[in-house]
Amino acid sequence: MLHIEFLTDLGAKVTVDVEHENQLLDVQRHYGRLGWTSGAVPTGGYQFPLDNEPDFDWSLIGARKWTSPDGEELVIHKGHAYRRRELEAVDSRKMKLPAAVKFSRGAKSTDPEHLREKADGEFEYVTLAIFRGGKRQERYAVPGGARPAAQSARPAPARAQAAARPAPVAVVDEETPF
């Protein structure tokens, strides 16, 4: 048996038992849709292969896509809104980096020091995830190639609760586009 530790949408520390190892990602998807997260965002953000970006299942990390009133596609994670930004490949003498897609937001005064990354000038930002290089992992994709309602290993009441999930409370700050 496995046990996965979450921080719920209410900030509570809750551990969930998982019968079999191969149910783990489904359990993460299930609770991730409720906004529950497990572990902290790694410094510099989660790293995924670039080919996983188009249909990445954001519920795996407790995040979700959200279209702002202005029609912009954002990713909401723990009440913060992250913008999508494409990074071109770098091929200089000092550094060789393939193209990437990054989801980031402007840093807030309450963000801890180790999450803030310097940009040009005084500007600081926080990265949720970066998709770069690597080889596509099917298990990171939205199951069924779309955003299905089913696919959860959980019983009906849970899904009902998922349906009742709050609309974004988070007010999307007008951030400097970066």
Added chain:
Amino acid sequence: MLHIEFLTDLGAKVTVDVEHENQLLDVQRHYGRLGWTSGAVPTGGYQFPLDNEPDFDWSLIGARKWTSPDGEELVIHKGHAYRRRELEAVDSRKMKLPAAVKFSRGAKSTDPEHLREKADGEFEYVTLAIFRGGKRQERYAVPGGARPAAQSARPAPARAQAAARPAPVAVVDEETPF
């Protein structure tokens, strides 16, 4: 099975087993009425939809309403008293924020740095919760539309203990109203 980790009113670290996912909020209400909390207050405070403010169930986060001898309605959380404060909507060129209700208190010298927020001048404060935007969540409301004595998933001894709950030990400091 799920397991929720609390800090009790005596500061002990106690984990409680929860049979079914749909009992989780009831367990949080039950122990929250004893002043037990799970997880830390998020930086900047808990975020809830504005429409949940009038009948928000404070036991969900281990807090409760308390009327001071002066007749002021306060929220008590972990021995601290928080005042209610209405924030008007902001609609400037730089920022767009809907109206909100905030529960906050003046910062104390022993509060950790990341919880202190700057106000005008030298004044610093700590936010417990902010109600802003979003869509009302029924599950955050006091069950039954009022503050009922029952509704707990727990047996009688527990309720008895809840009844024996201490009157506020906390002495409400005379804080600058903010």
Added chain:
Amino acid sequence: MLHIEFLTDLGAKVTVDVEHENQLLDVQRHYGRLGWTSGAVPTGGYQFPLDNEPDFDWSLIGARKWTSPDGEELVIHKGHAYRRRELEAVDSRKMKLPAAVKFSRGAKSTDPEHLREKADGEFEYVTLAIFRGGKRQERYAVPGGARPAAQSARPAPARAQAAARPAPVAVVDEETPF
């Protein structure tokens, strides 16, 4: 079932299963008598009602009374000795505080910053507990109105071990009386 996490007298992290919620305080008393503690001392010390001070059961927080060779009644907690000090009520225009009893010690160079409180001059101290205001809680009292040998929910071997409990290793530093 509940599970309570302790730091033993040897500094080990040990979790104890508790069958029923109403056995929790007895389990805390039992292991507290061995010097085990659960959770950290809150910043500013534990807060209890003033009326609980005369017969407070210090085993609830892993502490105990100890009479020094000079006949002074001290409270020993995690190898530190705390002195009892009565605080008079404050009733000024700026602050209104009822009378209190405080157990505190002089700060040591190895105490973490957030536990040190400033006194007059350069002197710093650390508070274990403050008894002030509130309404007496029977459950915080020594069971039976005295310091009984029995009353534990545990079997005999455990009591034997409790009996073998070390005399205070802690050397009571000559502290500035405060």
Added chain:
Amino acid sequence: MLHIEFLTDLGAKVTVDVEHENQLLDVQRHYGRLGWTSGAVPTGGYQFPLDNEPDFDWSLIGARKWTSPDGEELVIHKGHAYRRRELEAVDSRKMKLPAAVKFSRGAKSTDPEHLREKADGEFEYVTLAIFRGGKRQERYAVPGGARPAAQSARPAPARAQAAARPAPVAVVDEETPF
């Protein structure tokens, strides 16, 4: 029964039950191959006997060998690439140190202070592991004297998942060779 706590390749906190003490290293190998780690890298890096270096089983600490496009053998751990470096024995009047093999990388701005070690000039680096002195431990070696596909105490689905393990997402920065 034992329980081992991991941080998964997705950064989730997952505990795995282990029936018998003698299965623990196999479980660490199994999940280590998926990039899961348990505990933090000790300050100054893991310490192993020098004679374990040639066939050390990197899966024990959630790492693995990887040959870069340039043909260099690196060790990948949590998305970072570490270079192998041989240290000669030191035998001066001030210090006596046997020969060693060290796996280290240049420090990044987001590395926490306590992991950064000073080298010549302004250069800082982070050590994953150091092999020095001691007596070879068979239990640290790749089982079977090679890098076998089987040897796991786990059922087939798990191995299948291991096979699907991502190619290194990590882009190997052009680091100063040290």
Added chain:
Amino acid sequence: MLHIEFLTDLGAKVTVDVEHENQLLDVQRHYGRLGWTSGAVPTGGYQFPLDNEPDFDWSLIGARKWTSPDGEELVIHKGHAYRRRELEAVDSRKMKLPAAVKFSRGAKSTDPEHLREKADGEFEYVTLAIFRGGKRQERYAVPGGARPAAQSARPAPARAQAAARPAPVAVVDEETPF
């Protein structure tokens, strides 16, 4: 049932179930012999009665005695070597301290600030344990009055593993004697 949390010799976080309270110290001895530790060394070091020093069972805290090539008796804990040092009693007007035996080492640049203690001049050191005052506790002694091979509550395979325990990888730095 109890559960004790260890950091293994490989740095992994492993919890071990303990059937009965009176088996706890045996379990600590058993895993301590493998170099596993539970909890952190307290600030200022573990405190034990002076009369426990001659036959103290160092496996209780995951340490062990080791005779250096120079014939010096050291205590090895988590790869660090600690020297034995006798402290005379202090009986001045400002301080009254009975005689003690201390196990300490010079501080290293990677030691966290709160563990470093100031000595004369610029010299800093770290204390593992101090034996002073108090009353001898039989349960802290090596079982059988000597350093027995058996005495473990564990089955044979575990003992075999203990036998295979690594010789000290740690290179004993030439420290300033203090």
